[in-house]
Amino acid sequence: GDSVTQMEGPVTLSEEAFLTINCTYTATGYPSLFWYVQYPGEGLQLLLKATKADDKGSNKGFEATYRKETTSFHLEKGSVQVSDSAVYFCALSALGSGYSTLTFGKGTMLLVSP
Amino acid sequence: GAVVSQHPSWVICKSGTSVKIECRSLDFQATTMFWYRQFPKQSLMLMATSNEGSKATYEQGVEKDKFLINHASLTLSTLTVTSAHPEDSSFYICSARDRLAGGPIQSGTQYFGPGTRLTVL
Numbered sequence: 001g002d003s004v005t006q007m008e009g010p011v012t013l014s015e016e017a018f019l020t021i022n023c024t025y026t027a028t029g030y031p032s033l034f035w036y037v038q039y040p041g042e043g044l045q046l047l048l049k050a051t052k053a054d055d056k057g058s059n060k061g062f063e064a065t066y067r068k069e070t071t072s073f074h075l076e077k078g079s080v081q082v083s084d085s086a087v088y089f090c091a092l093s094a095l096g097s098g099y100s101t102l103t104f105g106k107g108t109m110l111l112v113s114p
Numbered sequence: 115g116a117v118v119s120q121h122p123s124w125v126i127c128k129s130g131t132s133v134k135i136e137c138r139s140l141d142f143q144a145t146t147m148f149w150y151r152q153f154p155k156q157s158l159m160l161m162a163t164s165n166e167g168s169k170a171t172y173e174q175g176v177e178k179d180k181f182l183i184n185h186a187s188l189t190l191s192t193l194t195v196t197s198a199h200p201e202d203s204s205f206y207i208c209s210a211r212d213r214l215a216g217g218p219i220q221s222g223t224q225y226f227g228p229g230t231r232l233t234v235l
Contacts, residue, residue: 008208043207102224106157
C-alpha cells in the first residue's frame with residue numbers, strides 16, 4: 001500500500017539556519033505530494049504541493065521538489081525563523097485511492113531557537 | 115484561500131454523553147469532507163470519508179455506530195461521538211476538499227479545520 005516516511009524529529013535549529021526535512025514515499029502510479037504544517041493546538045495548513053514529477057512547490061520561503069527517480073519530496077528553507085516552529089507532515093494522494101484520500105507521514109517537529 | 119471551520123474548538127463532557135462536532139467550508143463547496151483523529155504527538159488517522167447526500171465511508175476499525183457522520187449540505191458535515199468514553203478523548207480534525215474547475219470529483223486539495231479537542235471525563 002501507499003506510505004510516506006519522514007525523518008524523525010525533533011529537528012532543532014537556530015534562527016536563520018538552513019532546514020531540510022526528508023520525505024520519501026511509496027505509491028502506485030503518480031501521486032500528488034503535499035507538505036502540511038501544524039502549529040501547536042491547531043489543525044493542519046497546506047504549506048505547498050506538487051502534482052507531477054519535477055514540479056517544485058513553494059510557499060513562505062519553503063520549497064520542495066517532486067523527485068520521481070528517488071521517490072522523494074524533501075522540504076527545504078534557506079533561513080528558518082522562530083515562528084516556523086511547528087510539526088510538518090508530508091503526505092501523498094494517489095490514483096490508487098482515486099486521489100480521494102491522503103496518506104500522511106508521522107510528522108517531524110521543528111524547533112527553532114532565537 | 116479556502117477556509118474550513120470547526121465548532122466547538124474544545125469540549126469537555128461526561129462519560130456516556132454524546133458530542134456533536136461541526137465542520138464547515140466557509141468560502142467553497144465541498145462535495146467531500148474527511149474526518150481524522152490525532153493522538154498526542156502522532157500523525158492523523160483517517161476515520162471516514164463523508165460525501166454530500168450519501169452515507170459516509172468508514173475506515174477499517176472505526177465503529178460507524180459510535181461515530182455518526184452526516185453531510186447534509188455542500189458546506190457542512192457533522193461528527194457525533196455517541197456515548198463517549200474516556201478512550202474517545204482525542205483531537206478530531208476535519209478537512210474539506212475543493213474541486214478543480216472542470217475536474218473530476220476526486221480532484222482538488224484538502225483544506226483542514228482547526229480541530230476540536232474532546233475530553234471525556
